[in-house]
Amino acid sequence: MIRVRRSAVIDAPIERVWAVLRDFNSHSAWHPAVGPSVIERGEPADQVGCVREFALKDGNHIREQLLTLSDRDHVSTYCILDATLPMRNYVATVQLKRVTDGDRTFWHWESTFDVPRGREREFEQLVGGEVYEAGFAGLAAYLRRDGHPSPRLGAGAARTGDSRAADPQAVVATAFGGPEVLELRRLDARPPQRGEVRLRQTAIGVNYIDVYIRRGDYRMIEPPAPLGMEAAGVVLESEAPGFAPGDRVAYAAPPPGAYATVRTLPAGQLVPLPDHVSEEAAAALMLKGMTAEYLLHRAHRVRPGDTVLVHAAAGGVGLLLCQWARALGARVIGTVSSEAKAELARANGCEHPIVTRTYAFAERTRQLTGGRGADVIYDGLGREAAAENLAALARLGHWVSYGHATGPLDPVSLTEKSGAFSQPVLFHYTGEFLPQMAGRVFAALRDGILQPHVRHRYPLAAAADAHRDLEARRTTGQVVLLA
Amino acid sequence: MIKVYTSSVIDAPAEAVWAQVRDFNGLPRWTPFVAESRIEEGQPADRIGCVRNFRLRDGGVIRERLLTLSDYDYQCTYSILESPMGVENYVATLKLTPVTDGGRTFAEWWAEFDCAPEREAALAEQIGQGVFQAAFDALKKVVAR
Numbered sequence: 001m002i003r004v005r006r007s008a009v010i011d012a013p014i015e016r017v018w019a020v021l022r023d024f025n026s027h028s029a030w031h032p033a034v035g036p037s038v039i040e041r042g043e044p045a046d047q048v049g050c051v052r053e054f055a056l057k058d059g060n061h062i063r064e065q066l067l068t069l070s071d072r073d074h075v076s077t078y079c080i081l082d083a084t085l086p087m088r089n090y091v092a093t094v095q096l097k098r099v100t101d102g103d104r105t106f107w108h109w110e111s112t113f114d115v116p117r118g119r120e121r122e123f124e125q126l127v128g129g130e131v132y133e134a135g136f137a138g139l140a141a142y143l144r145r146d147g148h149p150s151p152r153l154g155a156g157a158a159r160t161g162d163s164r165a166a167d168p169q170a171v172v173a174t175a176f177g178g179p180e181v182l183e184l185r186r187l188d189a190r191p192p193q194r195g196e197v198r199l200r201q202t203a204i205g206v207n208y209i210d211v212y213i214r215r216g217d218y219r220m221i222e223p224p225a226p227l228g229m230e231a232a233g234v235v236l237e238s239e240a241p242g243f244a245p246g247d248r249v250a251y252a253a254p255p256p257g258a259y260a261t262v263r264t265l266p267a268g269q270l271v272p273l274p275d276h277v278s279e280e281a282a283a284a285l286m287l288k289g290m291t292a293e294y295l296l297h298r299a300h301r302v303r304p305g306d307t308v309l310v311h312a313a314a315g316g317v318g319l320l321l322c323q324w325a326r327a328l329g330a331r332v333i334g335t336v337s338s339e340a341k342a343e344l345a346r347a348n349g350c351e352h353p354i355v356t357r358t359y360a361f362a363e364r365t366r367q368l369t370g371g372r373g374a375d376v377i378y379d380g381l382g383r384e385a386a387a388e389n390l391a392a393l394a395r396l397g398h399w400v401s402y403g404h405a406t407g408p409l410d411p412v413s414l415t416e417k418s419g420a421f422s423q424p425v426l427f428h429y430t431g432e433f434l435p436q437m438a439g440r441v442f443a444a445l446r447d448g449i450l451q452p453h454v455r456h457r458y459p460l461a462a463a464a465d466a467h468r469d470l471e472a473r474r475t476t477g478q479v480v481l482l483a
Numbered sequence: 484m485i486k487v488y489t490s491s492v493i494d495a496p497a498e499a500v501w502a503q504v505r506d507f508n509g510l511p512r513w514t515p516f517v518a519e520s521r522i523e524e525g526q527p528a529d530r531i532g533c534v535r536n537f538r539l540r541d542g543g544v545i546r547e548r549l550l551t552l553s554d555y556d557y558q559c560t561y562s563i564l565e566s567p568m569g570v571e572n573y574v575a576t577l578k579l580t581p582v583t584d585g586g587r588t589f590a591e592w593w594a595e596f597d598c599a600p601e602r603e604a605a606l607a608e609q610i611g612q613g614v615f616q617a618a619f620d621a622l623k624k625v626v627a628r
Binding site for chain 2: 100101106
């Protein structure tokens with residue numbers, strides 16, 4: 001058992017310090033090591049028993065539960081439920097006391113926990129230094145710059161307007177090529193002009209389109225230029241009506257450039273985040289969630305009883321398609337590349353995962369449907385799977401091609417199925433229906449229909465690793481960079 | 484019952500501050516208002532139950548009994564047996580806590596007592612500022628030497 005104790009004196013009255021600390025979800029606003037944080041199930045942040053789920057800037061992920069909260073004694077106790085760090089039995093107490101001599105605040109922070117033998121010293125220093133001492137300095141700075149913690153900042157995961165990275169950075173493709181062309185560089189965002197806002201980005205979504213662009217398959221950048229189509233964060237400066245510093249927002253839109261700590265964008269591309277949506281969840285869901293939204297509700301309207309074929313069913317879009325199609329009453333068949341991914345897809349609403357690494361799925365699809373085939377095929381595979389898709393399609397079915405991981409499709413004839421074929425593009429839909437699409441995604445998130453699986457988090461600087469893992473099919477669910 | 488609470492930050496490690504204040508017979512050494520002190524019946528000054536009998540510079544005599552003493556928590560508690568202050572059921576605690584940031588000490592001193600209602604405000608001020616804060620200020624100078 002390790003015991004870590006740290007204490008400091010904060011040059012502010014105890015009421016001000018406590019107003020921040022009693023909010024179990026305030027830490028992302030003031031702690032320099034804490035990334036996006038959300039209270040699960042939308043509970044209030046002073047509800048004893050509530051659980052906060054948050055990312056550390058180093059990529060680790062932690063769920064903590066509030067055990068005690070006393071406004072009389074200025075005490076908060078909490079424990080770790082799950083962490084990607086090897087810490088067990090972690091219970092921590094924060095206690096404030098009034099320093100009557102000068103109206104300051106004494107802050108004592110203490111915990112006990114277990115770690116693997118031999119790593120005690122490392123964790124004593126990690127928790128004592130990078131968590132507690134860094135927290136003291138972070139909160140002191142937060143109080144100094146903010147004047148007073150506004151209710152908005154106290155209540156949510158927002159950051160203050162001027163927490164902008166002192167050294168703005170972006171991951172840039174220095175040339176077209178493999179992951180090795182990605183480089184972290186200093187890159188500022190210009191001040192916003194009329195109709196624009198400047199954001200401090202905290203979570204950035206990684207998508208397969210980023211790989212296409214990096215390779216030069218899609219000529220959407222001229223290197224050197226930053227990649228990335230979606231992110232979430234906090235407004236730093238606004239020249240647009242309806243957006244103010246401190247607002248939490250997200251976007252998914254071209255042109256590339258989201259792999260950055262700060263960015264200036266047209267306000268029309270932004271969606272305000274409801275309190276129940278964390279910045280990480282937004283980064284995971286904006287592009288992929290809205291893709292699922294328009295595929296299931298707009299490009300094709302899935303009806304109860306439809307048979308839906310989802311390729312890459314354990315992937316970022318695939319899992320969301322499975323979850324949502326199932327909730328709509330469809331029967332979901334999916335293709336995956338491994339047994340483990342089949343399990344994951346099954347747990348997310350895919351009734352019949354087909355394991356294949358060679359894109360052979362038509363025969364099994366016909367078997368599962370009594371020879372009829374799938375009413376709608378959501379195809380992100382492209383060329384290699386074209387013949388199988390045609391064979392797996394039901395008569396009068398709809399083949400929706402929204403990606404081509406294996407190469408562009410050659411022209412197809414669907415006469416033999418009287419089938420429909422479409423090649424929808426997300427950004428054409430968001431150009432028309434952005435608020436409605438994002439609204440439906442956030443509602444589905446709130447209702448538990450969509451459940452993001454953010455299992456792969458990387459610091460922004462490690463974007464190349466994220467690309468390697470994505471291309472090697474080592475990831476499942478959504479991939480997020482934390483800035 | 485009223486409660487008086489005073490706290491301060493002393494720019495010295497808690498062990499050094501505790502070395503001064505743990506001596507229940509040591510008030511003349513670090514407070515500005517105690518002229519002389521003795522422990523009754525020749526008992527050790529860290530024996531629980533011992534009574535210190537001290538004379539203030541203004542002539543008043545106070546007798547206090549040591550109720551708790553903890554070298555682990557850097558804390559002691561005592562009660563007043565006799566004093567010219569006109570207080571009843573007076574129990575006070577002095578506690579030190581290390582401030583790891585800067586190797587300093589967070590010092591707390593609080594008391595609970597009964598008194599005539601019209602004297603509450605004046606006594607709270609006298610004890611909180613005139614005694615506890617004045618003693619802390621003196622302590623800061625002693626440990627800074």
